[in-house]
Amino acid sequence: MNSPVDVAVVGTLNVDLIIRVTRMPDVGETVLGRSVSQRLGGKGANQALAAAGLAPTALIGAVGRDEEGERLLAGQRAGGVDVTHxxxxDGASGRAFIEVDDAGDNRIIVSPGANRLLRPTQVRPALDAVSPKVVLTQLESPPEITEAVTAWCSGHARRLLLNPSPVTDLPTYVLAAADPLVVNEHEARFYAPADTDDPDALARSLLAVAGSAVITLGAEGAVVAEGDTVRRIDVEQVRVVDTTGAGDMFAGVLAAHLTRDVELGAATELAAAAATEYVARPREI
Incomplete structure (x- = not known):
């Protein structure tokens, strides 16, 4: 299927191995885990599923020629995502090893596998084929993928939603094309020109490097910076069960609403509400 979509997500697909612990171990320490489970993940896959619940969505990425690859594709199809591209x-599909503690916080190690084999020569024709209104990408893929996506969006006058996670140095033109740049507080401090811990000041500072910016603040909501305005978004307080993938839920829902010409502040409110509901939901499989 090569029909146009609203959202194209360019990113990773991983099988997640999750171990639940009472608390995270210190360096050199061993702790006992309570349970181990698997689920289908990867930032690209998570974001595509989140967007597909609201808008026609395609995922562009790579999986291995293994059983895990088949499972990852099946999971996306079941969620309504176009996986033609x-x-x-060759080789194994990506995997992520995730620790989740009783507070719902997590630590994640990713083994990219086949995700590292995606090439710009595959991404550009795929974007041509699905012709999205908004492209969402992250930094788990190789740097040349991010640069190819940016160049395609700039050349086709399409909106780029950039979620630069995990953080790494980016060319100035990549950051400048982001509209919005979606970051958590740690990522915001990495990219912001200003040296400050104040989220509002950080968001305002990010406008010097990006078209617009959204900083996610967990239970404190989010900050939106666009044009001359900085706006704080509040969220409902809930009991957190698991924060794994919450940022991906936020980004995918945000991208979907932006395809409907919802203004950035209102779209952020909707995305924050979806992420808040998500962290309160048990997701063991």
Whole structure:
């Protein structure tokens, strides 16, 4: 299927191995885990599923020629995502190893596997084929993928939603094309020209490097910076069960609403509400 979509997500697909612990171990310490489970993940896959619940969505990425690759593709299809341009690569599919503690916080190690084999020569024709209104991408893919996505969006006058996670140095033109740049507080401090811990000041500072910016603040909501305005978004307080993937839920829902010409502040409110509901939901499989 090569029909146009509203959202194209360019990113990773991983099988997640999750171990629940009472608390995170210190360096050199061993702790006992309470349970181990698997689920389908990867930032690209998570974001595509979140967007597909609201808008026609395609995922562009790579999986291995293994059983895990088949499972990852099946999971996306079941969620309504167009996976025509998820390519099969030799070797193993990506995997993530995730610790989740009783506070719902997590630590994640990713083994990229086939995700590292996606090439710009595959991404550009895929974007041409699905012709999205908004492109959402992250930094788990190789740097040349991010640069190819940016160039395509600039050349086709399409909106780029950039979620620069995990943080790494980016060319100035990549950051400048982001509209919005979606970051958490740690990522915001990395990219912001200003040296400050104040979220509002950080968001305002990010406008010097990006078209617009959204900083997610967990239970404190989010900050939106666009044009001459900085706006704080509040969220309902809930009991947190698991924060894994909450940022991906936020980004995917945000991208979907932006395809409907919802203004950035209102779209952020909707995305923050979806992420808040998500962290309160048990997701063991």
């Amino acid at each position: 998820v390519f099969r690569a």
